[in-house]
Amino acid sequence: MARKKVDSDVKKTAVKEAAAPAAEKETKAPVKAAPAEKAAPVEKKTEPVVEKKAAPAEKKAEPVVEKKAAPAEKKAEPAKKKAAPAKKKAEPAEKKAEPAEKKAAPAKKKAAPAKKKAEPAEKKAEPAEKKAAPAKKKAAPAKKKAEPAAEAAPVVEAAPVVEAAPVVEAAPVVETTPVVEAAPVVEAAPVVEETPVVEEAAPVLDISTLPRRSVAFIGSECHPFVKTGGLGDVMYALPRELVKLNCDVRVILPRYACIPRKYQDKMVYRGEFYMDLGGTGRDYYVGIMEYVCDGVVYDFIDNQEFFTSGNPYTNLVDDIPKYCFFSKAALAALNYMNWIPDIIHCHDWQAGLVPVYLRTLFKDTPVGRARSILTIHNLRFQGIFNIPTIKYWSGLPDSVFNMGALQQDYVNANMLKGGLAYADRITTVSGTYAWEIQTAEYGERLEDHLRYHSGKLRGIVNGIDYEMWNPETDPALAENYGLANVLNHKMENKKALQRELGLVEDEGKFVIGLISRLTNQKGLDLVSTIVPQVLDGNTQIVVLGTGDAQYEDSFRYYEATNKGTFSACIQYDEARAHRIYAGADALLVPSRFEPCGLTQLNAMHYGTLPIVRETGGLKDTVQPYNDFTGEGNGFTFDRYDAGLLLDAINRAKTVYFTNRYHWDEIVQRDMAKDVSWTNSARQYKDLYLELTQW
Numbered sequence: 001m002a003r004k005k006v007d008s009d010v011k012k013t014a015v016k017e018a019a020a021p022a023a024e025k026e027t028k029a030p031v032k033a034a035p036a037e038k039a040a041p042v043e044k045k046t047e048p049v050v051e052k053k054a055a056p057a058e059k060k061a062e063p064v065v066e067k068k069a070a071p072a073e074k075k076a077e078p079a080k081k082k083a084a085p086a087k088k089k090a091e092p093a094e095k096k097a098e099p100a101e102k103k104a105a106p107a108k109k110k111a112a113p114a115k116k117k118a119e120p121a122e123k124k125a126e127p128a129e130k131k132a133a134p135a136k137k138k139a140a141p142a143k144k145k146a147e148p149a150a151e152a153a154p155v156v157e158a159a160p161v162v163e164a165a166p167v168v169e170a171a172p173v174v175e176t177t178p179v180v181e182a183a184p185v186v187e188a189a190p191v192v193e194e195t196p197v198v199e200e201a202a203p204v205l206d207i208s209t210l211p212r213r214s215v216a217f218i219g220s221e222c223h224p225f226v227k228t229g230g231l232g233d234v235m236y237a238l239p240r241e242l243v244k245l246n247c248d249v250r251v252i253l254p255r256y257a258c259i260p261r262k263y264q265d266k267m268v269y270r271g272e273f274y275m276d277l278g279g280t281g282r283d284y285y286v287g288i289m290e291y292v293c294d295g296v297v298y299d300f301i302d303n304q305e306f307f308t309s310g311n312p313y314t315n316l317v318d319d320i321p322k323y324c325f326f327s328k329a330a331l332a333a334l335n336y337m338n339w340i341p342d343i344i345h346c347h348d349w350q351a352g353l354v355p356v357y358l359r360t361l362f363k364d365t366p367v368g369r370a371r372s373i374l375t376i377h378n379l380r381f382q383g384i385f386n387i388p389t390i391k392y393w394s395g396l397p398d399s400v401f402n403m404g405a406l407q408q409d410y411v412n413a414n415m416l417k418g419g420l421a422y423a424d425r426i427t428t429v430s431g432t433y434a435w436e437i438q439t440a441e442y443g444e445r446l447e448d449h450l451r452y453h454s455g456k457l458r459g460i461v462n463g464i465d466y467e468m469w470n471p472e473t474d475p476a477l478a479e480n481y482g483l484a485n486v487l488n489h490k491m492e493n494k495k496a497l498q499r500e501l502g503l504v505e506d507e508g509k510f511v512i513g514l515i516s517r518l519t520n521q522k523g524l525d526l527v528s529t530i531v532p533q534v535l536d537g538n539t540q541i542v543v544l545g546t547g548d549a550q551y552e553d554s555f556r557y558y559e560a561t562n563k564g565t566f567s568a569c570i571q572y573d574e575a576r577a578h579r580i581y582a583g584a585d586a587l588l589v590p591s592r593f594e595p596c597g598l599t600q601l602n603a604m605h606y607g608t609l610p611i612v613r614e615t616g617g618l619k620d621t622v623q624p625y626n627d628f629t630g631e632g633n634g635f636t637f638d639r640y641d642a643g644l645l646l647d648a649i650n651r652a653k654t655v656y657f658t659n660r661y662h663w664d665e666i667v668q669r670d671m672a673k674d675v676s677w678t679n680s681a682r683q684y685k686d687l688y689l690e691l692t693q694w
């Protein structure tokens with residue numbers, strides 16, 4: 001069994017309030033990765049790329065040609081850079097809280113200020129094209145011809161399942177706005193082709209005869225390096241599955257300081273370059289650290305100015321600059337490595353600008369020929385901030401700030417919205433959610449935009465990784481079991497769980513689990529409302545999660561008042577989650593909305609019956625139990641209502657206590673159900689092939 005544990009020693013995210021008024025809070029739950037370790041000084045493990053490091057002096061002397069009228073006062077812009085510093089030092093913290101208007105940029109760019117964060121390595125020579133830029137920049141602010149079509153077109157009905165008909169190339173033609181800022185492709189100099197250390201390489205079996213395609217995944221989290229939710233699972237499992245389908249996959253991630261030391265230590269220096277960023281008027285270090293595992297290459301974008309915080313997400317004031325930088329650096333890194341994928345597969349708002357960059361600033365660079373896919377894992381998070389700030393940090397041309405693309409309203413721009421406009425295809429993680437997000441109820445104010453682009457939108461449900469989630473080999477369990485012996489051995493796991501959590505040890509009790517981020521999305525207000533009615537003397541409840549104080553407190557209260565029957569584990573604990581999946585009889589997922597949901601899949605695979613609300617991926621993956629035919633995988637309810645949740649729980653209890661034979665049948669059916677990635681990865685591969693027909 002090759003399950004890779006995320007450090008259980010988890011830190012709770014202290015979600016900072018966004019300072020700016022416009023800053024919506026998009027911070028997700030606590031980071032589940034390891035405790036933040038000090039930012040690894042970016043040591044180059046191998047010798048630096050000599051070719052790239054031309055005379056530092058040259059760089060320093062380079063005049064900054066100001067790009068455009070920058071937004072609001074650029075507070076943290078260093079007035080001067082010191083002459084030839086050996087290392088960049090810390091950037092002033094305020095820097096990122098970007099002001100609205102930046103004043104005229106400094107006439108000359110000096111060398112990095114001593115204050116800059118310990119930026120790895122010396123600044124090296126400026127890329128040739130970059131220097132050439134000035135002339136070009138001034139030239140023609142060009143007419144922006146092809147702005148993405150305005151949303152005006154009232155798309156009438158959101159056709160349900162988006163298993164899209166022949167997808168029309170709805171991608172907005174962004175046309176030739178002559179690249180405003182020179183694409184930060186660094187010198188053409190050859191990349192240091194050091195063979196990265198292949199760690200834990202497993203034989204890649206089963207390479208199919210499908211045509212080969214190369215795919216770059218770009219996203220903000222990935223198990224086992226850093227994970228706050230389902231996105232991290234998908235970024236881990238899908239690339240591995242695609243490798244089996246004859247894909248060449250690279251996953252590009254930020255090199256957060258919180259990535260556990262054991263992975264940091266295995267990364268191999270792959271190169272570095274400097275890249276300009278928006279209206280900041282200076283160049284930023286971009287290091288590339290590489291790690292290879294099971295046929296998947298992970299390239300970490302290194303920059304200590306942006307990625308030193310303990311958690312990937314802090315608040316939008318910091319996150320907007322961070323992910324503008326990341327999106328641009330990811331594309332520049334592909335050019336730098338001279339690895340030009342057929343497909344660039346971006347994930348969520350943090351990579352939302354990638355498709356926009358691809359068709360504007362990077363249009364005429366090698367990577368510009370790749371096709372792009374943007375996957376929505378959770379539409380609630382969009383990366384919305386005021387227009388001047390996003391313009392300032394992204395450096396994108398004015399032409400993309402219109403209502404058909406990045407502009408959200410008079411004041412704000414929306415990074416996800418821009419990506420949706422420019423991506424060649426949009427996917428989300430279930431067919432039902434693909435339909436739901438085109439409605440006002442679930443569309444998070446993007447429903448019109450999504451309906452407009454529905455021709456290129458489709459839903460592909462997630463799977464789970466069968467190596468990570470395997471009750472037969474799972475080292476966290478008290479007793480391993482499989483389909484053949486689940487009925488006996490699950491009981492042992494139930495008793496062990498009761499013991500571990502201080503519940504009354506009685507295999508006759510009906511144990512309900514809940515493993516979740518404790519946020520408004522997850523239907524926890526419904527759960528809180530009905531706990532007293534659920535605890536009828538024959539039932540126990542186990543909650544594992546962290547998040548909003550109101551839910552944490554509510555569950556703590558129930559534990560305090562129901563000793564022995566209610567357990568509130570307010571923590572992130574991967575191993576304990578596995579034991580709850582194995583030891584509980586049923587698992588609650590009453591979400592208000594749920595793009596796909598993984599906990600119900602994990603539960604079914606461990607023979608634990610899901611009790612879910614019929615929304616998003618829950619609806620697509622859990623077929624309601626039918627008393628008459630005996631078919632189904634779990635218990636469901638439709639309207640978001642505490643009474644209906646209680647009713648679903650009571651139906652489950654009735655089958656459990658009065659018709660155990662049927663209950664056991666469902667247990668076995670769920671364990672046998674295919675919830676692996678195989679099917680879904682195949683659908684992604686088909687999508688890649690559809691986009692790259694040659």
Ligand code: ADP
Nearest residue numbers: 229230516544545571572573574577597598599
């Ligand atoms: P979301 O991405 O919205 O958080 P998903 O159901 O898609 O929800 O994925 C949640 C993943 O995180 C599952 O693998 C689940 O087991 C895991 N998880 C959630 N909370 C905890 C926790 N407190 N401890 C351990 N694992 C957790």
